[in-house]
Amino acid sequence: MIESAVGAGRPGVAGEKAQYRKLAASMRLEIEAGEFGNNGRLPSEESLAEQYGVSRGTVRNALALLRANGLVTSRRGTRRVVLGTARTQSFQELLSFTAWARAQGEEPGARTLHCLSRPASAAETEALQLDDGAVVTEVLRLRLLGRVPVMLERTVYPERTGAVIGGLAPDSLSHTEVLDASGAVFADSEHTIDVVPADSVDAGALGCAEGTGLLREIRRATDPAGVPLLWSEDRFLPGTVSFSVHNSASVSALARRRGRP
Amino acid sequence: MIESAVGAGRPGVAGEKAQYRKLAASMRLEIEAGEFGNNGRLPSEESLAEQYGVSRGTVRNALALLRANGLVTSRRGTRRVVLGTARTQSFQELLSFTAWARAQGEEPGARTLHCLSRPASAAETEALQLDDGAVVTEVLRLRLLGRVPVMLERTVYPERTGAVIGGLAPDSLSHTEVLDASGAVFADSEHTIDVVPADSVDAGALGCAEGTGLLREIRRATDPAGVPLLWSEDRFLPGTVSFSVHNSASVSALARRRGRP
DNA sequence: TAGAAAAAGTTGGCTACACAACTTGCCTCC
DNA sequence: GGAGGCAAGTTGTGTAGCCAACTTTTTCTA
Numbered sequence: 001m002i003e004s005a006v007g008a009g010r011p012g013v014a015g016e017k018a019q020y021r022k023l024a025a026s027m028r029l030e031i032e033a034g035e036f037g038n039n040g041r042l043p044s045e046e047s048l049a050e051q052y053g054v055s056r057g058t059v060r061n062a063l064a065l066l067r068a069n070g071l072v073t074s075r076r077g078t079r080r081v082v083l084g085t086a087r088t089q090s091f092q093e094l095l096s097f098t099a100w101a102r103a104q105g106e107e108p109g110a111r112t113l114h115c116l117s118r119p120a121s122a123a124e125t126e127a128l129q130l131d132d133g134a135v136v137t138e139v140l141r142l143r144l145l146g147r148v149p150v151m152l153e154r155t156v157y158p159e160r161t162g163a164v165i166g167g168l169a170p171d172s173l174s175h176t177e178v179l180d181a182s183g184a185v186f187a188d189s190e191h192t193i194d195v196v197p198a199d200s201v202d203a204g205a206l207g208c209a210e211g212t213g214l215l216r217e218i219r220r221a222t223d224p225a226g227v228p229l230l231w232s233e234d235r236f237l238p239g240t241v242s243f244s245v246h247n248s249a250s251v252s253a254l255a256r257r258r259g260r261p
Numbered sequence: 262m263i264e265s266a267v268g269a270g271r272p273g274v275a276g277e278k279a280q281y282r283k284l285a286a287s288m289r290l291e292i293e294a295g296e297f298g299n300n301g302r303l304p305s306e307e308s309l310a311e312q313y314g315v316s317r318g319t320v321r322n323a324l325a326l327l328r329a330n331g332l333v334t335s336r337r338g339t340r341r342v343v344l345g346t347a348r349t350q351s352f353q354e355l356l357s358f359t360a361w362a363r364a365q366g367e368e369p370g371a372r373t374l375h376c377l378s379r380p381a382s383a384a385e386t387e388a389l390q391l392d393d394g395a396v397v398t399e400v401l402r403l404r405l406l407g408r409v410p411v412m413l414e415r416t417v418y419p420e421r422t423g424a425v426i427g428g429l430a431p432d433s434l435s436h437t438e439v440l441d442a443s444g445a446v447f448a449d450s451e452h453t454i455d456v457v458p459a460d461s462v463d464a465g466a467l468g469c470a471e472g473t474g475l476l477r478e479i480r481r482a483t484d485p486a487g488v489p490l491l492w493s494e495d496r497f498l499p500g501t502v503s504f505s506v507h508n509s510a511s512v513s514a515l516a517r518r519r520g521r522p
Numbered sequence: 523t524a525g526a527a528a529a530a531g532t533t534g535g536c537t538a539c540a541c542a543a544c545t546t547g548c549c550t551c552c
Numbered sequence: 553g554g555a556g557g558c559a560a561g562t563t564g565t566g567t568a569g570c571c572a573a574c575t576t577t578t579t580c581t582a
Contacts (some may be wrong), residue, residue, distance in 0.1 A: 070514075
């Protein structure tokens with residue numbers, strides 16, 4: 001076997017990732033650099049395997065990743081076609097406003113409007129899988145890009161994570177990063193997106209008229225064992241962000257739902 | 262090898278699907294029936310393989326599907342955990358308003374406001390990968406649930422598919438189904454979601470005030486070779502639909518974007 | 523020359539095995 | 553009782569090979 005350009009199977013070196021992940025990252029760069037042209041064709045799995053010194057199975061794993069991210073098609077009988085250079089974001093960037101803003105080259109900001117502990121409502125008990133009578137921490141924060149208010153974030157943490165958040169400075173930026181550092185592991189998240197009219201609190205904080213249509217994102221994140229870590233309702237001013245999803249016939253992640261969640 | 266309950270490897274029988282798809286469908290039913298309980302644990306891959314008479318690889322393929330749909334977690338060292346009974350939709354339901362409405366038990370409706378052929382704009386030439394000076398078909402339709410207007414759909418088809426659509430009755434329902442029947446194959450789609458204020462056309466058609474925040478979905482669908490089949494901008498009345506996405510740390514399909522697309 | 527048939531090339535799907543990395547529970551030892 | 557370590561169980565990653573299904577190219581034939 002040939003030692004490959006992406007650093008075959010040496011743990012502890014170069015990011016500690018699996019080979020197929022490194023291969024996927026490497027191929028992503030080539031694709032984004034236009035190596036195969038837009039709408040061009042990828043080399044065959046077999047030749048890629050030989051080129052990188054891995055087995056066809058590993059190449060297929062890597063390509064499945066790129067496929068799920070919408071970079072390439074795949075279809076029996078013919079070579080893979082480059083779909084576009086849709087740069088996808090890391091999972092982290094999706095969960096953390098701060099991480100996302102930085103990746104965009106913007107200065108993220110946060111102003112905590114309030115932060116309190118209280119008994120969980122029935123809905124929260126359900127969503128966070130809490131025991132009856134459990135206590136949650138509710139945080140209301142205004143998020144900024146530069147000095148411009150963009151989003152109002154209402155997050156509910158279960159007691160365990162809430163304790164970590166409760167002790168932070170009111171202008172501290174990323175709660176997600178703090179939780180990450182404290183050992184919490186984010187593994188899955190569910191997002192629901194719709195429009196709601198701004199209420200008086202939204203209007204006051206975001207500086208818009210009451211009734212303005214805000215883009216609402218409800219997110220719920222869980223750890224690898226399926227235990228809910230947070231539940232959040234974020235309301236964005238119109239025109240500040242959009243969400244985009246890639247879907248393929250083999251795997252469909254996006255769903256359209258009736259009415260309000 | 263034992264002949265399995267899901268119909269092992271006999272093409273032409275029972276839906277013509279791959280084994281791992283049938284297995285996934287079968288397990289989805291079990292999960293949704295609460296066979297393993299909510300937050301319960303799945304049997305090990307090995308025991309599933311034995312139970313269904315397939316190899317572990319096939320079981321892993323099936324579980325990867327369920328994982329991508331957010332039904333189960335997975336994590337090295339411990340059994341898979343049931344996340345929830347998140348019923349996902351077929352790819353078809355996401356592309357076709359008609360199919361989606363029917364699956365919700367609602368009566369879909371459509372009223373064509375106009376349908377015309379014209380030269381493509383620069384943006385459309387880019388999005389649909391057309392040659393300069395190509396002709397597109399633009400269709401503006403009001404979509405209903407029951408008798409209630411819900412969405413205004415502005416779709417642009419390239420010449421080839423547009424020809425099929427142009428010859429339809431103004432009240433015909435699903436353009437997607439017609440295209441499907443005419444041999445077009447939808448394989449991938451890209452969706453962007455944000456909010457826009459209703460303009461005078463929107464307000465008139467949907468019966469809302471001008472400036473009302475509408476949920477906008479921009480979709481672009483391609484065939485297996487990556488050739489664009491349609492480009493559409495749909496504007497939903499607030500409160501009528503929401504979109505939901507599942508993401509996991511291993512594969513993330515959703516992205517947050519800056520400003521308008 | 524045009525159309526049909528054959529051949530070659532490519533991805534999808536499945537099996538089998540091996541080892542690595544991680545979690546969990548049990549057992550021992552202090 | 554508690555802490556630590558050990559062993560078993562489980563999923564992740566990688567390899568190798570086989571055939572099926574499908575597309576594209578080439579070749580043959582009328």
